[in-house]
Amino acid sequence: MVVGVAVAGLVPAVALSHPERTTKFPDPAVTKVPKYRTTGPLLVVCKDNSDTLLKREFGGKKLKDRLDTLDRCKYSDIQAAINDAKSGYRIQIMPGVYKEMPSRHVPVGSFGNPPCASDYVETEGFTNTLPPPVGPRSNDPPVRPNRNFQVHCPNAKNLIEVVGDPRPEPNPDNPTLPKCIQLCNLQVEGMGKEPTDVLIKGDRKKLDVFRVDRADGVFLKNFATEQSAFNGVDIVEVSGFRISHVVSRYNQDYGVLTFTATNGLYDHDVAYGNGDSGLYPGSTMKGCDVSPNAYGTCEKTGCQRPSIEIRDSESYGNVLGYSGTAGNSTYLHDNDFHDNSSGLSTDSFAAGHPGMPQECFRWVNNRIRSNNLNNFTDERQAYCARTSFEERKRTIVCPQFQVPVGAGVNIAGGNRDLLKKNFIYDNWRVGVILYWVPPILRGENDVTRQFDNSNYNQFIDNKMGQTPAGKAAPNGVDFQWDSEGAGNCWEGNSSMSGGNRISNVPLPKCPGSSALGVVSPAFSATLVPCAAWDPQNQPDPIGCDWFMTPKRPK
Numbered sequence: 001m002v003v004g005v006a007v008a009g010l011v012p013a014v015a016l017s018h019p020e021r022t023t024k025f026p027d028p029a030v031t032k033v034p035k036y037r038t039t040g041p042l043l044v045v046c047k048d049n050s051d052t053l054l055k056r057e058f059g060g061k062k063l064k065d066r067l068d069t070l071d072r073c074k075y076s077d078i079q080a081a082i083n084d085a086k087s088g089y090r091i092q093i094m095p096g097v098y099k100e101m102p103s104r105h106v107p108v109g110s111f112g113n114p115p116c117a118s119d120y121v122e123t124e125g126f127t128n129t130l131p132p133p134v135g136p137r138s139n140d141p142p143v144r145p146n147r148n149f150q151v152h153c154p155n156a157k158n159l160i161e162v163v164g165d166p167r168p169e170p171n172p173d174n175p176t177l178p179k180c181i182q183l184c185n186l187q188v189e190g191m192g193k194e195p196t197d198v199l200i201k202g203d204r205k206k207l208d209v210f211r212v213d214r215a216d217g218v219f220l221k222n223f224a225t226e227q228s229a230f231n232g233v234d235i236v237e238v239s240g241f242r243i244s245h246v247v248s249r250y251n252q253d254y255g256v257l258t259f260t261a262t263n264g265l266y267d268h269d270v271a272y273g274n275g276d277s278g279l280y281p282g283s284t285m286k287g288c289d290v291s292p293n294a295y296g297t298c299e300k301t302g303c304q305r306p307s308i309e310i311r312d313s314e315s316y317g318n319v320l321g322y323s324g325t326a327g328n329s330t331y332l333h334d335n336d337f338h339d340n341s342s343g344l345s346t347d348s349f350a351a352g353h354p355g356m357p358q359e360c361f362r363w364v365n366n367r368i369r370s371n372n373l374n375n376f377t378d379e380r381q382a383y384c385a386r387t388s389f390e391e392r393k394r395t396i397v398c399p400q401f402q403v404p405v406g407a408g409v410n411i412a413g414g415n416r417d418l419l420k421k422n423f424i425y426d427n428w429r430v431g432v433i434l435y436w437v438p439p440i441l442r443g444e445n446d447v448t449r450q451f452d453n454s455n456y457n458q459f460i461d462n463k464m465g466q467t468p469a470g471k472a473a474p475n476g477v478d479f480q481w482d483s484e485g486a487g488n489c490w491e492g493n494s495s496m497s498g499g500n501r502i503s504n505v506p507l508p509k510c511p512g513s514s515a516l517g518v519v520s521p522a523f524s525a526t527l528v529p530c531a532a533w534d535p536q537n538q539p540d541p542i543g544c545d546w547f548m549t550p551k552r553p554k
Contacts, residue, residue: 021146023237023260025285025354026216028307031180031240033265034219037187041089043081046073047096054095057193066191070094078188078200079103079160087184093223095192098200100159108205109149109156116156119149150213158208159228160200162186164215164238180216180239190223195247195270202227202251204390208234209251216240226250229389231257232274239263249273252389253400254280255318260354264308271315275375275400277323278315278340281308283353287329287360306331306362314338319375319399320345321368326355332363342403343371343427348413348453351443357453359415363422367468368408370426375399376547381539402533404429404546406476413437413453420460423468424475428550431464431475431497436484436519451516456487458510465497465553472496474553479503484519487512501553 050073054066069092075081077100081091109116149156150163164183190198200223202209207230212218217240224247225232232248235241235258247270248255255271257280258264264281271278284307307329314336315321321337322344324330330346337343348357374380375397384398392398403410406429411417413436424431436454444452464478474497479490483505489512495502505520529543540547 022352023283023354025260025283026214026237026239026262028239028262028285031185031217032263033309034185034187034217034240034242036219036221037090040187041086042069042072043075043085043089043091044069044073044094045075045078045081045091045098046070046094047076047098050094050096053192053197057095057197066094069191077102079155082160082162082183082186082188085183085186087180087182087186090187090189093188093190093198095190095197096199098198099203100200103155103159103206104203106153106155109145109153116145116149116153119146119152145207147213150211155206157206158211158234159202159206160210161208162212162215162218164213180214183215185217185219186215187219187221188223189219189221192222195222195245196224198223200225202229202232204252205229207231209248210234212236212238212241214238218242219244221245223247224249227394228252230254232271233257235259235261235264237261241265242267244268247271248278250394250397251275252398254278255315256280257282258308259283262307266308266310267312269310269313271313271321272317273395273397274318275398276318277320277345278318279310279313279322280324281310281327281330282324283326283355284308284324284328284330286355309333310335316340317373317397319397319401320403321371323347324358325350326353326358327361328355328359330361330363332361333365336367336369338367338369338371339373340371341373341375341399341405342407343368343409345403345410345412346414346417347410347437348415348439349437349442353442356442356444357413357415357439359417361414361417362420363418364420366422368422368424368427368431369467369473371408372406372426372428372549372552374405374547374549376402376405376539378540381535381547385536385539399535402530402546404530405548406430406550408432408475411435411454411457414457415453415455417457418460419458419462421462423463423466424478425463425465425467425496426473427475428552429476430480431478432459432462433480434485434488435482435523451485454482454485454488456512457485458488459490459493459507460510461492462494464493464495465501466494474498474501476550476553477501477504479507480523481505481507482519482523483517486514486516488517497553 209225209228211234222245228251231254232251233256238261241264250273253276255274255278309331316339321340327346408427409432465474489510490507491510532541
């Protein structure tokens, strides 16, 4: 348990980061990643100054087309258009700032208050008898709204919400009922030149700026969200989605988050200034084409198509650029994760997240660089402790969970993951870290499964401490490993960090050893002090060096 708590300390940013109602994966056969449509019933949303803004941004035929569309505008709020939409509709939003005042005027719902008094569920972490960070934390509310809350109390938690399936949950009497029976295949598009031309501005009270729940086939494009009390964009239990050219910034926790969603694509998105992670595909469906009882990497056995693809996106200025508890079968390529406190993290830690243990990501040809932004300074944490999110300056990032400043990639208990052909450089603490997570910490009590993670991961042909231009930009250490697990291997990686910075232990060449390695107690012991971090009660645990900016390697 001592080792378990130590390991827990390294992953709380993803471990307790997204308690959600009890959810399950949608049927992946229901739909695929939606394609952009130019046909279908159209509803238009605009503001009084949309005409002026269009004339500033466009000319010629593009301006004429948009002005013609503007003439069809009947809504001044996005939620009003969604309320009138049906499956297959398109909603086009003209340039302007959308504060969604009717939604803002709905009082923020709270536990025990009618008419939604019973529409809450206790989060998994609070039913756990273990101490923090496994059990309750001061910055994490003990209850979250369940599925029916949005039906019975519209906009009491979310500024904008797309509620697809109106059935009560669960529905054991008719489990074969089609998943999406309203608001399927909805397309919502900003009509500005840049995503920020259509700005959806949260009130810093409602949990989500834009939430989509069980509305399969949704396509969100070309707008910006900001200032949510939890997520800028939140997609839950959806099969088939695309989030394209969306900017999400200055949210208390997450920029763009998907949970128990599949057949999805994030592309050309930008996330910055978020207190947890910019991009979060959590609890995704498993897609490795192997027996669930067998080990073997996706590189060798082949993967089915990814559950979620993220490409051509940028995430910076967050506590984490990317995170995903049980983030299975994600395919990340051609992205830029930079200038966060830590770059990327995925894990097998938290209870209540379907899809454990995490497996089979494929992260190829990304830039993971310069993740040394310190959001944990004494001054910052003192300011965050004495102010509420509603009171704070809009651009101030207050960390919601602890991460080691200066880390590129954290893999906490992954299986069969592939990190290949990435440029990982100028991360002053460590480029990549891999370690085991005791399954008992996620509620797995089967003694035969206590080493079911941190196995058969591959690190192949990565450029460490080197920019794409071929210049040296050393990591503090390229690779750190706790020596636990079977089949983990490193091959073809090059380094310009310097010979003494390649790894903390010898790294097996591929295919690695089938023997189960034993976790290093010394390695785990270095993590113990940081497990005590709490933003209100323990912002600077004694003996933890994570929140000190590491010295820049020379």
